[in-house]
Amino acid sequence: MIKPAASSEKKGAVLSIKTTIQDSIRNLLKKGMDQGVFDAVLIPMRVPAGDSFSYVLIKDKSLLNNAVALPPIMSVQGAKAVSSVTRLGNGTMKIAAVMRPCEIRATIELTKLDQVHVENMTLISIDCPGVMPILDFIREPEKAIKLFENATKSWDDTIMRPVCQICDKSSMIAGDLHIGTLGTKKDAFFIISNSKKGKDTLEKLDIPLNGNIDSWQIKVKENAEEKQKKRKKTHKDLKTKIGHLDNLLDTFSQCINCHNCMRVCPVCYCRLCYFDSDKVKHPSGEYLRRAKEKGSIRFLPDTTLFHMGRMMHMSLSCVSCGSCEDACPMSIPVAQIFSMVADETQGLFDYVAGRSSGEPLPLKTYKKDELHEVEDAHD
Amino acid sequence: MNRKIGVYICECGPNISEKIDIDKVIEAVRFLNDIVVVERYKLLCSEDGKKYLTEQIKRYGLTHLIIAACSPRDHQLTFMEVCENAGINPYLFQLANIREQCVWITADKEEATKKAIRLTKAAIGRVRCHSPLEKKEMESNPDVLIVGGGIAGIETSLQLAHSDRKIYLVEKTASLGGLIKNFEKTYPEMHPCSISIQQKIETINKTNNIKIFTDSEVEDILGFFGNFEIKVKKNTNEKDSVSFNVGAVVFATGSTLFNPNKTTCYGYGKFDNVLTALEFEKMNLSGEIVLKNNKTPKSVAIIHCVGRTEKGYCSEICCMYSLKFARYLKDKIPDIKVFNFYSDLCIPGKTHQKFYEQTQGKNIDFIRAKNIEIAKKGEHLTITYNDEKSGKNNYDVDMVILSPALEPTADTARLAEFTGISLGDGGFFAEEHEKLGPVSTSSQGVFIAGCSQGPKSIPDTIIQAEAVTGKILSSLIPGKKIEPEVKVSFISESFCIGCKTCLDVCSYGAITFNETKKVSVVNEVICRGCGNCVAACPSGAITLKHFTFNQIYQELKAAIQ
Numbered sequence: 001m002i003k004p005a006a007s008s009e010k011k012g013a014v015l016s017i018k019t020t021i022q023d024s025i026r027n028l029l030k031k032g033m034d035q036g037v038f039d040a041v042l043i044p045m046r047v048p049a050g051d052s053f054s055y056v057l058i059k060d061k062s063l064l065n066n067a068v069a070l071p072p073i074m075s076v077q078g079a080k081a082v083s084s085v086t087r088l089g090n091g092t093m094k095i096a097a098v099m100r101p102c103e104i105r106a107t108i109e110l111t112k113l114d115q116v117h118v119e120n121m122t123l124i125s126i127d128c129p130g131v132m133p134i135l136d137f138i139r140e141p142e143k144a145i146k147l148f149e150n151a152t153k154s155w156d157d158t159i160m161r162p163v164c165q166i167c168d169k170s171s172m173i174a175g176d177l178h179i180g181t182l183g184t185k186k187d188a189f190f191i192i193s194n195s196k197k198g199k200d201t202l203e204k205l206d207i208p209l210n211g212n213i214d215s216w217q218i219k220v221k222e223n224a225e226e227k228q229k230k231r232k233k234t235h236k237d238l239k240t241k242i243g244h245l246d247n248l249l250d251t252f253s254q255c256i257n258c259h260n261c262m263r264v265c266p267v268c269y270c271r272l273c274y275f276d277s278d279k280v281k282h283p284s285g286e287y288l289r290r291a292k293e294k295g296s297i298r299f300l301p302d303t304t305l306f307h308m309g310r311m312m313h314m315s316l317s318c319v320s321c322g323s324c325e326d327a328c329p330m331s332i333p334v335a336q337i338f339s340m341v342a343d344e345t346q347g348l349f350d351y352v353a354g355r356s357s358g359e360p361l362p363l364k365t366y367k368k369d370e371l372h373e374v375e376d377a378h379d
Numbered sequence: 380m381n382r383k384i385g386v387y388i389c390e391c392g393p394n395i396s397e398k399i400d401i402d403k404v405i406e407a408v409r410f411l412n413d414i415v416v417v418e419r420y421k422l423l424c425s426e427d428g429k430k431y432l433t434e435q436i437k438r439y440g441l442t443h444l445i446i447a448a449c450s451p452r453d454h455q456l457t458f459m460e461v462c463e464n465a466g467i468n469p470y471l472f473q474l475a476n477i478r479e480q481c482v483w484i485t486a487d488k489e490e491a492t493k494k495a496i497r498l499t500k501a502a503i504g505r506v507r508c509h510s511p512l513e514k515k516e517m518e519s520n521p522d523v524l525i526v527g528g529g530i531a532g533i534e535t536s537l538q539l540a541h542s543d544r545k546i547y548l549v550e551k552t553a554s555l556g557g558l559i560k561n562f563e564k565t566y567p568e569m570h571p572c573s574i575s576i577q578q579k580i581e582t583i584n585k586t587n588n589i590k591i592f593t594d595s596e597v598e599d600i601l602g603f604f605g606n607f608e609i610k611v612k613k614n615t616n617e618k619d620s621v622s623f624n625v626g627a628v629v630f631a632t633g634s635t636l637f638n639p640n641k642t643t644c645y646g647y648g649k650f651d652n653v654l655t656a657l658e659f660e661k662m663n664l665s666g667e668i669v670l671k672n673n674k675t676p677k678s679v680a681i682i683h684c685v686g687r688t689e690k691g692y693c694s695e696i697c698c699m700y701s702l703k704f705a706r707y708l709k710d711k712i713p714d715i716k717v718f719n720f721y722s723d724l725c726i727p728g729k730t731h732q733k734f735y736e737q738t739q740g741k742n743i744d745f746i747r748a749k750n751i752e753i754a755k756k757g758e759h760l761t762i763t764y765n766d767e768k769s770g771k772n773n774y775d776v777d778m779v780i781l782s783p784a785l786e787p788t789a790d791t792a793r794l795a796e797f798t799g800i801s802l803g804d805g806g807f808f809a810e811e812h813e814k815l816g817p818v819s820t821s822s823q824g825v826f827i828a829g830c831s832q833g834p835k836s837i838p839d840t841i842i843q844a845e846a847v848t849g850k851i852l853s854s855l856i857p858g859k860k861i862e863p864e865v866k867v868s869f870i871s872e873s874f875c876i877g878c879k880t881c882l883d884v885c886s887y888g889a890i891t892f893n894e895t896k897k898v899s900v901v902n903e904v905i906c907r908g909c910g911n912c913v914a915a916c917p918s919g920a921i922t923l924k925h926f927t928f929n930q931i932y933q934e935l936k937a938a939i940q
Contacts, residue, residue: 088897113878113917270918271874279928313917363915364880 010173012180012192012213013202021181021189025069025098025126028191028205032096033061037204038122042081042097043067051141055081057095069098069179072148074131077323078103079266083116090117097121100128102167102321104175105354106266109317112361115269122201123175127182127220130160130167134326155182155223163322163335166231171220174354177201183219190216235340242337251337252307254330257300261324261334262310267317267353275306307334311341316362317353318342348373382413384503385441387432389423389448391478396421398482400492404447407496411503415439424454429461436465443467443506447475447499468511470865470925475502497938504937508930516860517904519605520626523851524549526597526794529557530837531631531829533579534844536589542852546589547623549611551790553594555580557633561660565837566703567734573664592621596790600628600797603905604824605861626855627824629847630794630808634785634830637686645685645781646753650760652676653753653779656700663707672758676715676777679708680762682751683721686784692805694834697782698725702738704780709743718774720748720764748772753779785834798825799888807833818846821886823907826850866925867906868913872898874920881912881921 017024032038044053045066053071055078058064078099085095099107104125110116129152136159137144147159157165164170171182176198180190190213193199202209242251259276262268274280280302291297318338325335346352348371349362386408390396396419405417416439422428423446436444444467446458451474459469477495485491523539525532528550536546554560556576565572583589592611598620599610605626612620636655639647647653651671654662662668670676681701687693698721705717724745726735739745748764755761759775766772787806795802800820803809808827811819818826828843829835835843855861870881870890875898881890882899889905890912892898901912901921913921922928 113876113880115876115878269876269878271876271920274919361880363917364883 010192010194010213010217011199011209012190012211012216013207013209014184014188014211014213015191015207017187017189022069024189025179026064026067029067029096029098030061030064031205032201033064035204037094037201038096039093040095041067042078042085042095043069044071044078044098046071051138057085067098069126070100070128070152072132072144073134073137074100074103074321074323074326075134077106077264077266077321079106079110079116080264082107082118082121083110083266086117086121087115090119090121093120095121096124098124098126099175100131100321101125101169101172101174101178102128102319102354103266105169105172105319106321108174108354108357109267109319110269111357112364113269122177122197124177124179125173125175126179128164128167128170129155130157130164130170131322131326132159133161152181161322161325161335162234162333163320163325163339166227166234166336166339167320168224168227168231169320169352170227171223172355174356180213180216180220182223183215183217192216231339231343234336235343238333238336238340248308249304252304252332254332255303255307256330257303257306258329259306260327260329262306264323264327265310265314266321266323267314267319268310270313275302275309307337311338314338315342315345316349316351318346319353382443382507383415383439383441384413384443384445384506385435385439386414386417386445386447386499386503387423387435388417388419388477388499389428389446390419390421391448392422395448395478395482398486398488398491399477399495400488403492404477404495404499408499408503411500413443413507414503415441423448424457429457432458432461433465436462436467441467442471443509444472445475445499445502445506446472447477447495447502449474449478450476450480468513470512471506471509473502473506473509475499500940501934501938505930505934508927508933509925512865512924514865515863515903517605517863519855519859519861520607520624521545521855521857522547522623522625523627523629523855524597524600524607524609524625525629525631526790527557527631527633527829527831528552528555528591528593529631529633529829530559530576531633531831531840531844532557532629533576533583534841535629535631535828535847536583537579537586538845538848539851540583540586540589542848543588544851547592547609547611547625548583548589549592549595549597551594551596551614555583555591555593558657559837561657561664563660563664563707564703566699567730569703569706597794597797600794603863603902604822605855606904607824627826627851628798629826629828629851630791630831631828631844632788632790632794632831634807634834635788637690637783637786639685639781639783641689642686644752645682645779646755646760647781650753650755652760652777653781656697656704656780656782659704659780663704663711668708668711670777674777675712678716678718678774678776679778679780680718680720680760680774680776681705681780681782682762683719683782684723684784685781686786687722690784690786690805692784692834693723693725694783694785695725696834696836697784699731699734699836701780701782702726702735704782705738705743715742716776717743718762718776719743719745720751720762721745722747722749785830787831791831798822799886800825801886803833805833807831818843819850822888823905824855863904864906864908866908866923867903868901868908868910868921868923870899870901870912870916871920871922872896874918875899876918876920878917880915880917884911884915886911 029041041058045056047054052075055076104123107116132148151159173194176195178192180192193202242248262273320339322335328334351362388401388404401419409417444462455474462469462472475498477498481491481495522545524547525536526549536548540546559576562572594614595611598612601608607625607628610620610622636657639645681704683698683701708715708717726732747767751764753760753762760779761773761775763773800822801809808831810817826847828847829840877897887905887907889902890899893900910923913923
C-alpha cells in the first residue's frame with residue numbers, strides 16, 4: 001500500500017497577507033489565470049440572494065472578486081461539483097479547485113471509482129475550522145457570517161456542526177496544494193505542495209518552496225491530537241447510545257425516508273439507490289405476511305435497513321464531511337454515526353478514505369492475509 | 380404466470396428413507412402456494428424414476444419441478460435432462476440436497492427431517508423466481524495455436540496433427556527444439572537425445588497440416604474458446620504479421636534459467652570457469668570440456684539448488700541433470716574429480732535412485748553444504764561452505780557448474796494477460812486446478828503444457844502434451860457446436876456507474892468497457908458465471924442469471940422463516 005508522503009517531506013512557502021487572507025487567495029488564483037496556469041477556477045461563491053453559497057466554475061477572472069475560499073456552510077459537497085464537471089472525462093481545460101480537505105478527500109475517493117477525472121485539475125485545500133449547520137446560517141445569514149469569521153480567527157469550533165467538532169483531518173492534505181492558516185502570524189499564510197503537480201504550479205507562479213512550515217505542522221499536530229481525543233470520546237458515547245439493535249431502531253425511528261442523506265452524500269455513487277428501486281417494493285401480500293409475523297409493520301418500510309445498507313456500502317469511503325447530517329430534516333446524527341462506523345471499518349483495512357489516490361479501495365484489493373480477527377470470531 | 384410446481388422426494392433406496400421422515404416433509408410443503416403435487420419415489424435417478432417423472436410432468440402439466448434428493452453434483456444434469464425431454468425449461472427446476480446436507484451429516488432423524496423441510500421449502504421459494512434460460516450454440520474452429528517450439532510444443536503439435544488438426548506452431552527463436560537441442564544425452568538412460576529431437580523436427584517439417592512460424596511472436600489473442608483471433612508477427616520484420624483463427628490455444632513456452640548473477644556468492648560473470656548448467660551442456664555438446672585457458676579441468680564442483688531460496692521452490696530436475704553432468708565428465712575425463720554440493724537431493728521416480736547409486740563412486744563426491752561461496756585463488760576456484768558436521772570447510776577446483784532454478788520465460792506474463800489467465804507461484808502459468816485441472820486454465824480453450832506450467836522433466840512434459848491433446852480432441856470437435864455457459868452475468872446500462880471495478884475482478888477477461896456509453900459490457904460467450912463481478916459491483920448494476928438477487932433472497936427467506 002502506498003502511504004502518503006510523510007509531512008516532513010512536504011515543502012511550503014510563507015506568503016504575506018496585504019488585506020485579508022481571502023483577498024490573497026483570490027489574487028493568487030487571478031495570477032494563475034493571468035499566466036495561463038489555470039484556465040478556470042472552481043470555487044464557492046455567495047449566491048446573489050445572500051442566503052447561501054454555491055460552487056461556481058469561473059472563467060471570467062474578474063468574478064473571482066466574489067469568490068470565498070472558505071464559506072461558512074457546505075451547501076453542496078465540493079466533490080459533487082467536481083464530479084459534475086469531470087465525470088465524463090477531464091477535457092483539456094486546466095481547472096483549479098479550491099475546497100475543504102474533506103471535499104478533496106471525497107474527490108480522491110471518487111477518482112478510484114472513475115467518477116471524477118482530476119488529471120487536469122489542481123486540487124487546493126485550506127485549513128478548515130469547520131462548517132456551520134446550514135439551518136443556523138439560513139436563519140440569520142449576516143450574523144452567521146460574522147460569527148464564522150470570528151470563529152475562524154480564534155479557531156473556536158463551538159458554533160460548528162457536531163461532526164466538524166470531532167474532525168481530526170481538518171488540515172489533512174490529499175490534493176496538490178494546501179493553504180495553511182494555522183500557526184502563522186496575522187499577516188502571513190502558508191502554501192504547501194503535496195504533489196509534483198502542486199510543485200510545478202507554484203514554480204510557474206514564481207513561488208519558491210523554501211519557507212519554514214514547522215510552526216504550521218506543530219499546530220496541525222496539536223489540533224489533530226486534541227480532536228482525535230474528542231472524536232474517540234464522542235464515538236464511545238455514541239456507541240452506548242446506538243450500540244444495540246433496539247437503540248439503533250430508536251435512533252432511526254424518526255427517519256422520514258426522504259433519502260436526503262443519500263442524495264447529498266458525495267461518495268454515494270449508485271445511479272439508482274437500491275432502496276429507491278423497485279427491488280424493495282413488494283405486493284401487499286408480502287407486507288401482510290410481514291405484519292402477521294411481527295404483529296404489525298411500520299410504513300414506510302425498510303427505514304433502518306436503508307441506513308444500514310448505506311452504511312455497509314459507504315462506510316469504507318466515508319470522509320465524515322457531515323453533508324448527510326446537514327441535510328437531515330429530522331436532525332438524526334447520521335454523520336456522527338457514519339463517522340464512527342467509518343473509523344472502525346476503515347481501521348480494519350488500515351485505510352483512510354481519500355487520504356491518497358495511491359491507496360486502492362479495500363474491497364477491490366485481495367490480500368491473502370487479512371481479516372483474521374473476523375475469521376477467528378466465527379471459530 | 381400460473382405456476383404448477385411438482386415436488387418429488389427421492390428415497391434414494393434406504394439412504395434417505397431410513398434417515399428422514401419423508402411423510403413429514405411432504406406434509407410440510409403440500410399446502411404451499413403453487414404446489415400441485417408432492418410425491419415420494421424410491422430412486423428418481425433410475426431409468427424407471429426418470430420415466431415416472433416424465434409421466435408426472437405431463438399428467439399434472441407441471442411448469443416447475445423440485446426434486447429433493449442428492450447433491451446437484453451427482454444428478455443435477457440428469458434431472459435437467461428429464462425436464463428438457465418432458466418440455467419444461469431445465470432452468471425451471473431446483474434440486475434440494477437432502478442427502479449429503481441432511482442425512483449424511485447427522486444420525487438424528489428429527490434434526491435431519493427439520494433441515495430437509497427447510498431445504499425443500501428454500502428450493503420452492505427459489506424456483507418460483509426462476510426464469511427460463513435458453514441454451515446457446517456456436518460454430519467452433521477446430522484449429523489450434525501452439526506457442527513454443529520446444530519438446531512440449533512439438534509433441535502437442537504432432538499429436539494433434541495426427542488427428543488431422545490444423546496446427547499453427549509459433550517459435551520465437553530461429554529453430555525448433557527448445558532447450559533440449561543443447562543436450563548430448565538425457566538421464567537416466569543416457570541415450571543420445573539430439574537424434575530423437577532432430578527426428579521429431581523432421582517429422583514436423585514434413586507434416587502438411589502444421590504451419591510453423593519461427594523467429595515469430597504472438598502479438599495478440601482475442602476472442603474465446605472455439606473462436607480465437609490470433610495475430611503473429613515476425614521478429615525479423617516488424618511489419619510482417621499474419622492473422623488467423625483457431626479454436627484453442629496451447630502455451631508451451633517453457634522456462635529459462637535463474638540468473639546466478641543475482642547472488643554474488645557464486646562469482647558468476649566475475650570469475651572464469653564458472654558456468655551455468657546450460658553453458659556446460661553446450662560445451663559438452665561441442666565435444667570438449669575445457670577451461671578458459673584450453674586446459675582440461677582436473678576437478679569440477681557442481682552446485683545444486685542455485686537460486687532455490689530466492690525463487691522459493693525446488694526445480695525438480697536440477698539434481699538429476701547434475702548427476703548426468705557427473706557422468707559426462709567421467710566419460711570424457713576419466714580421472715577427473717567431481718564434487719556435488721547440494722542442500723537436498725531430489726531423486727524421485729522408479730529409475731532415478733538407481734541412476735544416483737550408479738553415479739556415486741570413485742572420485743564423485745556428494746557433499747551436503749550450506750552458505751556456499753566461491754572465490755578465485757590463482758588459477759583455481761575456492762569453494763567455502765558449511766557442512767553438516769565439521770563446520771566451515773573448503774575445496775579448490777578448476778571449474779564450477781551452477782545448476783540454477785528454472786523460471787518462466789519472459790513471454791509468460793504477456794501471454795497470460797492476452798488471455799486473461801493468471802500467473803501462479805513463481806510466475807508460471809496457473810493451472811485451473813492443481814490436481815483436477817493441471818493442463819487447463821481459467822480461460823476455457825487455453826491450455827498449458829511443459830515447463831511453462833512449472834519445472835518438470837521430459838517425460839512429464841510429454842505427459843502434459845498428451846493430456847492437452849486429449850483435452851482439445853474431446854472438447855473441440857470439428858462440426859460440433861460449442862455451448863457457452865448459460866448462467867452468465869448481465870450489466871444494466873442504466874445502473875452501471877462506469878467505475879470499472881468489474882474489469883479488475885473478472886478472471887476470464889469477459890468484461891470490456893464501452894467508452895462511448897461509459898458502461899461495462901459482459902461478453903456472454905466468455906463469461907463463466909463465477910459471480911465475482913456481481914459481488915464487486917459497487918452500484919448493484921450486475922446480475923448473474925439464475926443467481927439473481929431475488930432468487931437468492933427468496934431461497935434464504937424460505938430457508939430461515
